[in-house]
Amino acid sequence: MATVQSTKKKVPEAWAKLGILSDQDLIHHFPRRYEDRSLWSDPISATEGATVTTRGKIVSSKNNRWRGGRSSFEAVFQPQGMFESITLVWYNMPFFKNYLKEGKELIAHGRIMISGKKRKIMHPEIEVITEDMHCSIHLDRLTPIYPTTTGLSQRVIRSRMHATLSGEDFYVQEMVPLPGNFVSATEAYREIHFPTTPASLESARQRLAFEELFLMQILLAKRRQNVISVHKKRGKKKRDLVEPWLKSLSFQPTNAQSRVFAELDEDLARERPMNRLLQGDVGSGKTLVACHAMLRTLECGMNAALLAPTETLAEQHARNLRKLLEPFDVSVQVWTKNQKPTGAGLFTKNGIIFVGTHALFQAKAVLPSLGLGVIDEQHKFGVLQRRAFLAKGENTDLLVMTATPIPRTLCLTLYGDLDVSVLDEMPPGRKEIKTVLRSAEELSKVWAYIKKEIQKDRQAYVVYPVLEESEKLDLKSVKVAFKEMQGIFGEKEVVMLHGKMDPEEKMLQMAEFRTGRKHVMVATSVIEVGVDVPTATMMVIEHAERFGLAQLHQLRGRVGRSDLQSYCVLVGEPKGEESWKRLKIMEETQDGFRLAEEDLKIRGPGNILGAEQSGLPPLRVANLGRDMLLLSEARKAASELMEREPELENYPALRERLKTYEVFAGHQTAN
Secondary structure (H helix, E strand, C coil): CCHHCCCCCCCCHHHHHHHCCHHHHHCCCCCCCEECCCCCCCCCCCCCCCCEEEEEEEEEEEEECCHHHHHEEEEEEEEEECCCCEEEECCCCCHHCCCCCCCEEEEEEEEEEEEECEEEEEEEEECCCCCCCCHHHHCCCCCCCCCCCCCCCHHHHHHHHHHCCCCCCCCCCCCCCCCCCCHHHHHHHHHHHHCCHHHHHHHHHHHHHHHHHHHHHHHHHHHHHHHHCCCCCCCCCCCCCHCCCCCCCCCCHHHHHHHHHHHHHHHCCCCCCCCCEEECCCCCHHHHHHHHHHHHHCCCCCEEECCCCCCCHHHHHHHHHHHHHHHHHEEECCCCCCCCHHHHHHHCEEEEEEEHHHHHCCCCCCCCCCCEEEEEEEEHHHHHHHHHHCCCCCCCCEEEEEECCCCCHHHHHCCCEEEEEECCCCCCCCCCCEEEEEHHHHHHHHHHHHHHHCCCCCCCCCCCCCCCCCCCCCCEEEHHHHHHHHHHHHHHHHHEEEECCCCHHHHHHHHHHHCCCEEEECCCCHHHCCCCCEEEEEEEEEHHHHCCHHHHHHHHHHCCCCCCCCCEEEECCCCCHHHHHHHHHHHHHHCCHHHHHHHHHHCCCCCCCCCCHHCCCCCCCCCCCCCHHHHHHHHHHHHHHHHCCCCCCCCCCHHHHHHHHHHHCCCCCCC
């Protein structure tokens, strides 16, 4: 009651901050966790700091006032069935004297504080027992704890939520007949907010998780329909490039690469645009596959463009493509913030490949006759950015690539509208990278080994999670480590690379390392993509527990890029079991797909389903770590419905819900 009064003026603005502008928004504001406040505790024998829930009566109460206007309200509270009492204390709540009078019965919840012989609960959460009380909202139950913001207490959110859900006219229309024995939508919303039992909570969660996954699969199916329904502009074959190029290679493509070549050829020959995801572990040869697809496009008189997230990676792709295509009169043009295509290079016999960063999809960028767009490290780009890139052509073929293996579960969810190719074979001659976990005390041995590698003209990376020192984080920074490494290996041997350097300095430092003039690179995780130095054989990652498995795997992939034996040293002091598990798995396997599955099990999907990257709203209820069976059922149900009724004419509630869903995602595809 007091909290409602004291925050009344702030509530409208606070609700808006949470995105709650209507009752529809409200019921989708799900609890982030629950507290079991149905179990009574003994506050008299509880230890200091223990959280207790207890029922009892007010024995006496009083207001205390100090200088400066500050006051406290104290109520002597006697728990049910006990002779001893405790004190409940609130600051600056003088109006409580009219509310918590002697004899008032209530439930109190809070943390015990012991001062001498006195036991207190400071600012407890309370609920007054009344004769007409049907159920407790805040206490004596599995209590929802919501995401909140300044000016909105848990009590205010719960009170409004309960009033909305318990109203006689509250009803949620079913969108479609559901498979299995799911509870109704109306019951699911009531139970997920105010569960009767743990079992009823799980039933409600499964019902709403299925609906969430079902909607996602319908949206992906609609996207797929849109791609299939359009036709691309592609002329007949005008020249031979792919076959002569394949014959010119000094190595044989792997079986996996040959299989994907065939999949791409089939896609590119169709009238509808290609829409394909290429997954390949670090070093599996995705660039060769992209080159094959781009040459097929150039054969038909169209041009191609490759979009990369960083200038470093764009430069590397351009260098590699020029080496591969030098004899074939194909122009490879770099287009970044600091580098634009040269006029002379735009006139070539066999077409142009543009390689660039975000500059490629800016308004000023003109990509003539764009037939194929390739996006590398596609998760680094948002949906709107990808769309702007493809808009440079007309119904352009799309190949998106990732070196971050995606678990099958996530792949079905994130990329259900894409065909998927997988490079599951490494080029011959690569040796397995030996990965070991070491403590900071063992680093002197690591530095000694790197010195031996330098004598063989080999190189090393040393990676840190932060650029600057911080009082809040007890972590060594790149800038501090750079000085240390210069002391250990000599000033002339060490370069530094991080994201805040200007592009020219980055390129200069990269060139120093790539050409072998410097042997040790101290860097942040900026090097996880776009760095390919065959003579680099050592990767040292300090504070390794601060990185995710996918990132550690990407960093490890910067070495082992030749037939030289390479090593990855993970230096860390993991505090929890989860951190230990992740680092031990890195020691055990180099299979990126297995690592991705393990990361999903250990840490969950995180916000990989964010609207910006995937064009899908983040999951609010479903958990892909444990809802694989639900996802499978949702895909099946969505597929069957779309086959029967692709326009969803007889499902108006579903059509309306999809519109809301798509607006949230920033992706308008529904009719």
